[in-house]
Amino acid sequence: MASHSPQAPAQQSLTRAERLDRLPFTRAHGKLLGGSGIGWALDAMDVGLISFIIAALGQEWGLTATEQSWLASIGFVGMAIGASVGGLLADRIGRRQVFALTLLVYGLATGASALATGLVMLIVLRFVIGLGLGAELPVASTLVSEFAPKRIRGRIVVILEAFWAVGWIAAALIGNFVVAGDNGWRWGFVIGMVPAFYAIYVRLGMPESVRFLERKGRVEQAEAAVRVYEEAAGQEPVHSPVVAEDTAAPHWRQLWTARFRRRTAALWVVWFGVNFAYYGAFIWLPSLLISKGFSLVASFEYTLIITLAQLPGYALAAFLIEKWGRRATLASFLSGSAVAAVLFGQADTVPTILAAGMALSAFNLGAWGALYAVSPEIYPTALRATGSGSAAAFGRLASIVAPLAVPWFISSGGSGVAFLAFGVAFVVAMVGALFLPEYRGVALEEE
Secondary structure, rough: OOOOOOOOOOOEEHHHHHHHHHOOOOOHHHHHHHHHHHHHHHHHHHHHHHHHHHHHHHHHHOOOOHHHHHHHHHHHHHHHHHHHHHHHHHHHHOOHHHHHHHHHHHHHHHHHHHOOOOHHHHHHHHHHHHHHHHHHHHHHHHHHHHHOOOOHHHHHHHHHHHHHHHHHHHHHHHHHHOOOOOOOOHHHHOOOOOOHHHHHHHHHOOOHHHHHHHHHHOOHHHHHHHHHHHHOOOOOOOOOOOOOOOOOOOHHHHHHHHOOHHHHHHEEEEEEEEHHHHHHHHHHHHHHHHHHHOHHHHHHHHHHHHHHHHHHHHHHHHHHOOOOOHHHHHHHHHHHHHHHHHHHHOOOOOOHHHHHHHHHHEEEEEEEHHHHHHHOOOHHHHHHHHHHHHHHHHHHHHHHHHHHHHHHHHHHHHHHHHHHHHHHHHHHHHHHHHHOOOOOOOOOOOO
C-alpha cells in the first residue's frame, strides 16, 4: 500500500479589504476617527459661525433680510461646486490629499473674512470658503468608511458625523462670548482660521484609503497601511491576492447607469430634503428668535441650548444604525424631524420653543449621521467619493434656496409657514430613504 505524506494546509488568503473588515476597533481606528472628526468639527464651526455673524452684521451693518439671505446662501453655492468636484478628485488623486486641501482653502478664506470691509467682499470670501467646506465632508466620510470594519461601519461614520455637534456647539459658544461683543464677528472669523493649520497634520499624519491605493496600483503602500491596523489589533498579516490596477477615470454619468440609477435618485432626494429643512431652519435660527422679540444675547443662548440636543440625537442614531439598519434609522429620524419642525413653527413661549427646538435638533442631526453612513456605502470603490460628493452637491442646491426662501415664507404666513415647509421637506426625504439599499453588516463593494 502506498503511503501518503500529509499535505500542508493551504495558506490563508484574504483581500486587503477583508483583512480590514475582520479587525476589531483599535487605536489606529480611533486616531483616524479623531483626526477626521476634528476636521469635521472645524467645518461645522465655520458653518455655524455664519448664522451668528449674520445676526450680528444685520444689526451692525444694517443689512436687509435679502442681503442676509445672500450672505448665507453664497457659501452653499461654493459647497455645491466643492462637493461635486471634491468627490470626483478624491476618486482620482486620493481621499487624504483632497481632505487636506479643503481644510487649507476654507481655513485661509475664513481668516481673510475677518478683514472684510463690506458685504461684497464678504460674499466673495464666503463662496471660496464654501468650496472647501463642501468638498471636505463627503471625502472624510468616504475615507473613514473605507477603513471601518463592516460590522460597525455605520456606527463609526455616525460618530464621525457627531463631531458636527461639537463644532456647532463651539460656534454657539463663540457666538455667545465673542461674536456678540463689539466687532466680535471679526474675531470669530480669526478663530475660524484653525483648519488651515490643521491641514498640515492631516497631510502628514493620516493614512490614504487602502482601496484607493490598490486601484491605483500602489500595492506596497496599501499593504503597509493595512499592516498598521493589523499590528494595532495584534493580528498577524496574511497573503492578499493581486488586485488589477484600474486606470479608468470616474465620471458623474456613471452614477446614472442602469445599475446605480435608482439608488442615486433616492439618495439625491434625501440629500435635497434634509439640506432644505436643516439649513433653512438653523442658519436662520438666531435671527428668527430675534424676530420673536428676544435680544441678540438671548437668541444666541437659546440657540446654544437647542444645539446641545444634537449630541443625544447622534448617540441614538449610532446605536440604532447597527440594530435597525441604515434605511429604518434614517427614515425614523426624518419622520421625527418632520413632526418637530411643525411643532417648532407653532411654539410661542420659551419652554415650547426650547422643547420643540431640541427635538428638531436631535432628530435632524441623527438623520444626518445615518445619511453620511449610507452615502459612501452604496457605490463601489471607484465611484464612492464621486457618488457621495455628487449627492451632497445636489443637496447643497437646496441649502442655497432655503435661506433665500425663509424671508418669503415668513412674509407669507410667519415662522409657522416656514417650518411647515421644512416639515414637508423632511417627509419627502423620508420617502426617498425607503428606496435606498440596505448595507448593514455588508462588505463595501469593490467593483
